Amino acid sequence: MDGLLINSEDVYTTVYTELLQKYGKPALTWDVKYKLQGRAGVDAAQIVIDHYGLPKDLTPQMILDINYKRQLELFPHCKFMPGALELVKYLKSKNFAIGLATSSSKKTFKLKTENLKEEFSLFGKHVITADDVPPGKSKPQPDIYLTCLKSINDERILKGEPEISIEECLVFEDGRPGVVAGITAGAYVIWVPDKRAVAVMDPQELAIIGKNNEYGVILGSLEELNKEHFGLQ
Template sequence: MSNVPANIRACLFDMDGTILNTEDIYTEASSELLAKYGKGPMTWDVKIKLQGRPGPEATKIMIQEYDLPITPQEFIAESIKVQENKWARTKFLPGALELLKYLKENEIPIALGTSSNSINYQRKTQHLKEGFELFGDHIVTGDDERIPPGKGKPNPHIWFTCLDSLNTERQLKGLDSIKIEECLIFEDGIPGVISGQNANAYVIWIPDPNALEILAGKEHEIIGDKGEIISSLHHFDKTKFSL
């Protein structure tokens, strides 16, 4: 790739479907809820529109796509009930924990930017502290007050907030600031990929194989020269970015 950045100094990560298997659990829970109304199951042509979007936005899309006879508030409340006993099954996707540990050991700053709200973040990660403690204080959730209302993914604000968190710590240590152009952003969903591109970072896209089937080759138009596609974090080439 001609536009591969030469000097990567930080890595910013999405969570759901990028480092955790939560997208599979979301699909399972959504199908259960849809069945209650004689709808579904959740299919990837719809799911691809939801990935990475803030909860309220994703909820509106679900109700519209499946013509559900409930309000967004009712949908969210029912979703929480269906999901709450499933989050204990979350686990790191192949290569994710190993990469996070490697970056931390090599003193490469990392931050997490997830559209999940703080309550869901805790439910998904409380049994995975070994990995998420590596992010330190640099975790930004979808309901973070530092993100303006209506500015979730595909807007770039969550990544700027992640980087600001890292740079604030660096300034306290007397270190220079990192620019967004010096960051890799790891994402699995299209809204997240676009948000990373809108931030002017280089994006490592790890799409689900089911999403690739739906996209049917259009994924290369989406990523363009502002990033690249890999099948798993296990296959991420650290040497390519001198990490």
């Protein structure tokens, strides 16, 4: 969701930079930030603590609590990324089964989407957050996508519709941990990374989608998606 559907990644950058500056540290840069994308909050906070050498008595949960106060001001102003809302509406109009798997907690998900409730209602009840998987099982582990698919299939079973296999699924991601999660789950991944993340990644990290795009494809924007190529007519 963050950085793929809405521009909430910009908020995370701002809030973390403000926190780091309070401790006399440099701003959050993309060589660190791309490692945080798609991870559960406590995992991302631990990476920041370790990389910047923050005080040992500052726990990941303390960082989340500090950041949340600032996020309360900024998250309600989030907007959709280019092509994101159009794609969700299109898939819904064509009766494709869609779900949302986010590493955000339920609390932060609600905050980010407070002013976008109608749009996010398109996902129905198939919204899976970090709170819906066991601790330590968020991205890059595959559990969150498998849980999301189970939610979709549970509804399909009740309707007498055939279940969908993970191999039939497309996973849309912006962060590498989520790409790893999608591929590990068995889905094909549409990776839309931030250009600033691509600039600092090792080529081998980008090669996770396969030499011949057998596991996924990289796009510059959701607006570049060739729906016909992926059978989304």
